[in-house]
Amino acid sequence: MAAVRAVESGERSAAEFFAEPRPAPRARRPAPRPAPAPGGAPAAEGPVAVPEGVVALLAEAGAPPSLGARVVRALGEGAEEVLRADPWQLLSVPGVRPEQADGFARAVRGPECGPDDELRTRALTVWLLERAALSGHTVLPSASLAAELARYAVSDPDGAVAAALDEGAVLAFEDETEGGGVAGAGGSEGPDATEAAEAAEGLGADGDGRPVRLLLGLERYALAEEGLAEGLARLGSTFVPPDEAETEGWEKAAAAAPTPSAAELVRAVARSGLVVHTGGEAARAEPAALVAAARSLGLRACAVTHGEDGRRRLAELLASPDGTAGGGEGGGEPAPAALTVDGLLTDREGPGRDEEGAYALDLLVVLDAPQLDTERAAALVESLPDGARLVLSGDPHLLGAAGPGQVLTDLLAARVCPQVVSRTPDPGPVGELVSGIGVGELNRVEAPGREVVIVPVHDAGEAVHRTVQLVSDSVPRAIGVPAERTQVITPGHGGAAGTRVLNAALKERLNPGPGRFGGFDPGDRVVHAPAPGRAVPGTVVSGDAEGLRLECAGRTVVVPRDRVADTVRHGWALTAHQAVGTRWPAAVVVLPGDAARALDRAWVYTAFGRGERHLSVVHGVDQALQRAVAQVPAPERTTRLRALLRAQAAAARPAERAD
Incomplete structure (x- = not known):
C-alpha cells in the first residue's frame, strides 16, 4: 500500500518497484497454541500455589482469600x-469489577487515590x-470508549484515552466508513443530527476529506485481525x-x-x-x-468443527464411521477427515506439521465458521501452507463466536472471494x-x-414446573427421547426460570443427592467453562482431593478444587450461547416472561435449532x-477485518492491472 501511494503521489516511479528483486518468502513460524476451543475437552489447570505475600496483601486490603x-x-x-x-491491575483478574479494584487501591495506597x-x-x-x-468486539469507537469511562467517574475521558494511547496500552485505527455515513445513525435529518451521529461514532475525516472514524483496540486483537487478513490474502x-x-478430475x-x-461448492x-x-444444518x-471428493483426487483434506458433537455428525456424513473418508496415501491407513478446531490447533488431532510449522494439508474446511473467533481463525490460517485451499462454512443466522470477531460475517460482507449459498x-x-x-418469520x-x-405458561414458577415435567415424563413417553438426551435452553443464568433455578429443579428430579463434591454428585450433568465464553458439556464421575472428575466428550478432565466453583455449573439447562455447536435429539426452550428483553432473532434461531427430532417451547x-x-x-x-480485507483487495487490483 505504501508503494501504491508513493507511485500515485509521484514520489517514486512504478518502474523502480519492478526493477527491485522479489522479496524472499516470509519465514513461517509454528502458530501459537491458543487456549482450547469450546467444543474440546481440555485438561484442566493444576492447583496454583499462592505466595504468602499475595495472601498477606489480600488480607491487608480486606479482599477474600479465595481471590488468591x-x-x-x-x-x-x-x-x-x-x-x-x-x-488497579487487579482489574485484569477475571470477575473483578472496577468498584472492587477501587476499594483495593484505597486499601493499598491510601485514601488519596482518586x-x-x-x-x-x-x-x-x-x-x-x-x-x-x-461481547464480540475487537475494537470500539473512541467516543463510545470515552462515554464508558465517564460512567466510571473519569472527569476527562478523552484525556484518559489519549494517555492510554501514549503509554501504548491501547492502539488507534482509522476506519473509512462505508458510503460516507454512519451505520445505524438514521432517523433524524439536518446538520445538527449528522454532527451528533458522527460524534457518537467518533467520526472525522482523513487528509483527503474522506469520512473516517477513530477506533481503539488492544494489541492482541489488532495483531490477530491483521494477521488473519494477511493470511487470507x-x-x-x-x-x-x-x-x-486436474480440472477434469474436479469436474x-x-x-x-x-x-x-x-x-457448485x-x-x-x-x-x-x-x-x-x-x-443450514442439512x-x-x-x-x-x-x-x-478432494481426498479421492489425492489431496490431503480434512474438515474441522466447533466441538465434539459436530465432529461426530460430520463423521457420519463421510464415507466411513470414523470419518476417514477414504483417500489413504500409499495404501496406508487413511488419516481421519473429521476433526475439531481445538484438536487441530493443539496438534492432538490432524495430519501434523511440516518442518516450517505448516499443516500437511492441501484443503482445510472449517464448519461452524460463525463460532470461529478472530484469534483462532488467525492461528488456523497462519498454519496453512502457501497454495492450500480454505473453505469457511457455516450458518450465518446462528449466534456468533464466544470470543471477539465475526470472521464469517466480515468475509461475506467484504466480498473478496467466491461465495456458495446452499439451496x-x-x-x-x-x-x-x-x-x-x-428470514424473520415465525410460522405455524x-x-x-x-x-x-x-x-x-403464565409465570416463571409454572415454567419451571412444566419444564421438569416435559424432560422427565412427557418427552420420554410421547417422543421416545430419554431425559439424558433432552436439553433445556433458557436465555440467562439468573431470574426465576434461569439456568440456576432450572438446574436445581432438574437435579432434584433426575439425580437427587447431597452435592458432596462441591455441590455436585456422580451422574450430574454439567458444563465446564475452562475460560470465559467457553463451555464443554460433561458428566460428573467422582471427586477426591485432587478435584472434580468429569467425563467430557470421552475424555477425563480433573478440575482442581479451587476451580470448581468458578468453572463448573450444572448442565441440564444451558443458555443458547453455551449450547451453540451441539444438537440433541430433543430440546426444551424456556421463555419466561422476564426474558422478553433478552431475545433477538439469532438467539431464537439458535435455541430452536438445537433439537434434531423434537422441540418443546x-x-x-x-x-x-x-x-x-x-x-x-x-x-x-465492531471489527476491522472487513475493512482490512477490502483494503488488501483494492491494493491488489493496481498490481494485477500492472502485471
Missing part, C-alpha cells in the same frame, strides 16, 4: 509486586476493551489454478456430487484458494462431500420452523408427530417472541 489463586493465574508469581506498584489517577484510567481503559471483547495470492488434467467430482449445491473450490459456503453434507433446506417441521425464523408448522409443541413471553424474530436482529459487532 485467580490473582496468581492472571498476574504470575510476582503478583504482589505488581499490585503494590499498581493496585478516580482520575492515571494508573486507574489506564487499567479501566484496558478493562473496558477486554469486556467489549467478551496469502492463500489467494499463492493459489495455483489447476491444470487441464468429474462435481458431476458425482449428491446435490446441485455440493457440485466443488467447482468453486477447484478454482479458488478461499471460498465461503453458507447454509447443508453440512455439502462440505462433507467436498472433503470426500438444501433443513427437513421436517423443526427445520421448516427454524428456516422461517432465519404442521407437526403430525408432535415434532414441535408449544406449552403456554415453554412460552410465557406473549408477543415478544414474534417481535424478536421479526424486528430484533443480532447485535452488531
Whole structure:
C-alpha cells in the first residue's frame, strides 16, 4: 500500500518497484497454541500455589482469600509486586469489577487515590476493551470508549484515552466508513443530527476529506485481525489454478456430487484458494462431500468443527464411521477427515506439521465458521501452507463466536472471494420452523408427530414446573427421547426460570443427592467453562482431593478444587450461547416472561435449532417472541477485518492491472 501511494503521489516511479528483486518468502513460524476451543475437552489447570505475600496483601486490603489463586493465574508469581506498584491491575483478574479494584487501591495506597489517577484510567481503559471483547468486539469507537469511562467517574475521558494511547496500552485505527455515513445513525435529518451521529461514532475525516472514524483496540486483537487478513490474502495470492488434467478430475467430482449445491461448492473450490459456503444444518453434507471428493483426487483434506458433537455428525456424513473418508496415501491407513478446531490447533488431532510449522494439508474446511473467533481463525490460517485451499462454512443466522470477531460475517460482507449459498433446506417441521425464523418469520408448522409443541405458561414458577415435567415424563413417553438426551435452553443464568433455578429443579428430579463434591454428585450433568465464553458439556464421575472428575466428550478432565466453583455449573439447562455447536435429539426452550428483553432473532434461531427430532417451547413471553424474530436482529459487532480485507483487495487490483 505504501508503494501504491508513493507511485500515485509521484514520489517514486512504478518502474523502480519492478526493477527491485522479489522479496524472499516470509519465514513461517509454528502458530501459537491458543487456549482450547469450546467444543474440546481440555485438561484442566493444576492447583496454583499462592505466595504468602499475595495472601498477606489480600488480607491487608480486606479482599477474600479465595481471590488468591485467580490473582496468581492472571498476574504470575510476582503478583504482589505488581499490585503494590499498581493496585488497579487487579482489574485484569477475571470477575473483578472496577468498584472492587477501587476499594483495593484505597486499601493499598491510601485514601488519596482518586478516580482520575492515571494508573486507574489506564487499567479501566484496558478493562473496558477486554469486556467489549467478551461481547464480540475487537475494537470500539473512541467516543463510545470515552462515554464508558465517564460512567466510571473519569472527569476527562478523552484525556484518559489519549494517555492510554501514549503509554501504548491501547492502539488507534482509522476506519473509512462505508458510503460516507454512519451505520445505524438514521432517523433524524439536518446538520445538527449528522454532527451528533458522527460524534457518537467518533467520526472525522482523513487528509483527503474522506469520512473516517477513530477506533481503539488492544494489541492482541489488532495483531490477530491483521494477521488473519494477511493470511487470507496469502492463500489467494499463492493459489495455483489447476491444470487441464486436474480440472477434469474436479469436474468429474462435481458431476458425482449428491446435490446441485455440493457440485457448485466443488467447482468453486477447484478454482479458488478461499471460498465461503453458507447454509443450514442439512447443508453440512455439502462440505462433507467436498472433503470426500478432494481426498479421492489425492489431496490431503480434512474438515474441522466447533466441538465434539459436530465432529461426530460430520463423521457420519463421510464415507466411513470414523470419518476417514477414504483417500489413504500409499495404501496406508487413511488419516481421519473429521476433526475439531481445538484438536487441530493443539496438534492432538490432524495430519501434523511440516518442518516450517505448516499443516500437511492441501484443503482445510472449517464448519461452524460463525463460532470461529478472530484469534483462532488467525492461528488456523497462519498454519496453512502457501497454495492450500480454505473453505469457511457455516450458518450465518446462528449466534456468533464466544470470543471477539465475526470472521464469517466480515468475509461475506467484504466480498473478496467466491461465495456458495446452499439451496438444501433443513427437513421436517423443526427445520421448516427454524428456516422461517432465519428470514424473520415465525410460522405455524404442521407437526403430525408432535415434532414441535408449544406449552403456554403464565409465570416463571409454572415454567419451571412444566419444564421438569416435559424432560422427565412427557418427552420420554410421547417422543421416545430419554431425559439424558433432552436439553433445556433458557436465555440467562439468573431470574426465576434461569439456568440456576432450572438446574436445581432438574437435579432434584433426575439425580437427587447431597452435592458432596462441591455441590455436585456422580451422574450430574454439567458444563465446564475452562475460560470465559467457553463451555464443554460433561458428566460428573467422582471427586477426591485432587478435584472434580468429569467425563467430557470421552475424555477425563480433573478440575482442581479451587476451580470448581468458578468453572463448573450444572448442565441440564444451558443458555443458547453455551449450547451453540451441539444438537440433541430433543430440546426444551424456556421463555419466561422476564426474558422478553433478552431475545433477538439469532438467539431464537439458535435455541430452536438445537433439537434434531423434537422441540418443546415453554412460552410465557406473549408477543415478544414474534417481535424478536421479526424486528430484533443480532447485535452488531465492531471489527476491522472487513475493512482490512477490502483494503488488501483494492491494493491488489493496481498490481494485477500492472502485471
